Amino acid sequence: MSPAARLLIAARALRAFGDGVVALLLPLHLTALGFSPVQVGALTTATLLGSAALTLLVGLVSHRLAPRALLFAACGLMLATGLAFAGVKDFWVLMLVGFVGTLNPSGGDVSPFLPLEQSLLAHAGPDADRTKLFARYSLTGSLAAAAGALALGVFDRLGRGVGLDGLQIGRGLFLLYGGIGLAVALIYRQLPKIAPEAEPPRTPLGPSRPQVLRLAALFSLDSFGGGFIVQSLLALWLFRTFGLSLQAAAAFFFWAGVLTAFSQLAAGRLAKRIGLVNTMVFTHIPAQLCLIAAAFAPNLPVALTLLLMRASLSAMDVPARTSYVMAIVTPAERAAAASVTNVPRSLASALSPSLAGVLMTASPFAWPLVIGGGLKIAYDLALLGLFSRVKPPEEQASA
Structure with missing residues (x-):
């Protein structure tokens, strides 16, 4: 990998570790403050809306400002x-802080950092290695997020061992999250400066606009379904339905993250065999069937087994999706395409x-899992129908 790619992946790892901690910490902290599930859901909505607004702002100004300046601003936030x-x-x-800040309750990467890092990473290697590079980027992020979830259980045990209560531990971990922002800024400082004449051009969407807008609409459907089962709410469901302890939840989300991470390594090889769109669809549908089945699980072991099966398949589409978007647009449009496809999501x-x-307040049944899984399957079928014939350059060359 190039030095720029290594630094971007290192920054992604640190951010993901912080996200893994706070995604599981958030429902516990808010519950300890006395907030109801409806309030937890509302604050989660606020954080995701704020991420969308910030990502849109990045998309509007990314072709005018240096990417490093925008990344530094995001670190300060x-x-x-x-x-x-x-x-x-x-x-x-x-609610206000959640809206204007960078907090990520999903366990994945929903932040203004994402389009900036994606556009820089797309230029950090040859097209033939693009999917593999994004797979490493996603793998590292997933592993780090899993480590963050596991670390929460360790931090909780250590904190209680020295006499701290849950709120005090939570405050300390949010301070850690802020400190990670500073550490990421130090990594960005080491990104190699690109001479103006060698810098890839960055323009608003042009010839690729119709395809990007269609993809953005489809990704929105997928994300709308995913919003029913963001990690914070899935953890809350497990806490309330099965009485899962914090330490057990931390271990579960760690292993789910590990399965998610290593499954993404196969995305590049699978995409070379069956294509990027088929990789996205044919791994995603079985994952959602496992999610829906988990809603009917009679006990905790069955539910966790089904959710782990889902984790082993559900994120194989992530590097394939990113690579596909970067492949079907012109190089100058990549930053704008990354923002436009991420904002609606x-x-x-x-x-x-x-x-x-x-x-969750109105019914003990896991309706969010069923609805979320069903919407995601609808997205998969629509993506296959609309884009199965739109091939990236490397697939056209091999056809």
């Missing part, structure tokens, strides 16, 4: 978010957590 969540108890203030995923919170 990450620091401010951690400090605010560590010190604030009022629900409405937290963030907006759509922001709408459903509040609905999931209401459903």
Whole structure:
């Protein structure tokens, strides 16, 4: 890998570790503050809406400002978010901070960092290695997020061992999250500077606009379904339905993250055999069937087994999806395409957590899992129907 690729992947790893901690910490911290599932869902919605707004802003200005400057600004916002969540108890203030900050309750990467890193990474290697590079990027992020989830259980045990209560531990971990923003900024400082004449051009969407907009609409459907089962709400369902302990939840989300991470290594090889679109669809549908089946699980072991089976398949589409978007647009449009496809996804995923919170309050049955899985299957079928014949350059060359 090039030095730039190594640095971007290292930054992704640190951010993902912080996301893995706070995605599992958030419902516990908010519950300890006395908030209801409806309020937890509403705050989750606020954080995702804010991420969408920030990502849209990045898309509007990314062709005018240097990517490193935007990345530094996002790091400063990450620091401010951690400090605010560590010190604030009022629900409405937290709603505001959640909206304007970088907090990520999904366990994946929904943030203004994402389109900037994706566009830089797409230029960090040859087209033939693009899917493999994005697979490593996703693998590293998933492993780091899994480690963050596992670390939460360790931090909780250590904190209680020295006499701290849950709220004190949570405040300390939000301070850690803010500190990670500073550490990521130090990594970005080492990114090699690109001479103006060698810098890849960055323009708004042009000839690729119709295809990008169609993909954005489909990704929105997928993310709307995913918003019903973001990691914070899935953890809350496991806590409430089966009485899962924090340590057991941390271990579960760690192993789910490990399975998710290593499954993405296969994405590049599978895409070379059956194509990027087929890789996205034919791994995603079985994962959603496992999710729906988990809603009917009679006990905790069966539910966790089905969710682990889902984890082993559900993210193989992530590097394939990113690579596909970067492949079917011109190089100059990549930053704009990354933002345009991520903004609707963030907006759509922001709408459903509040609905999931209401459903969890109104009924003990796991309606969010069934609805989320069904919507994701509808997305898979639509993607296959609309884009199975739109081939990236490397697939056209081998055809």
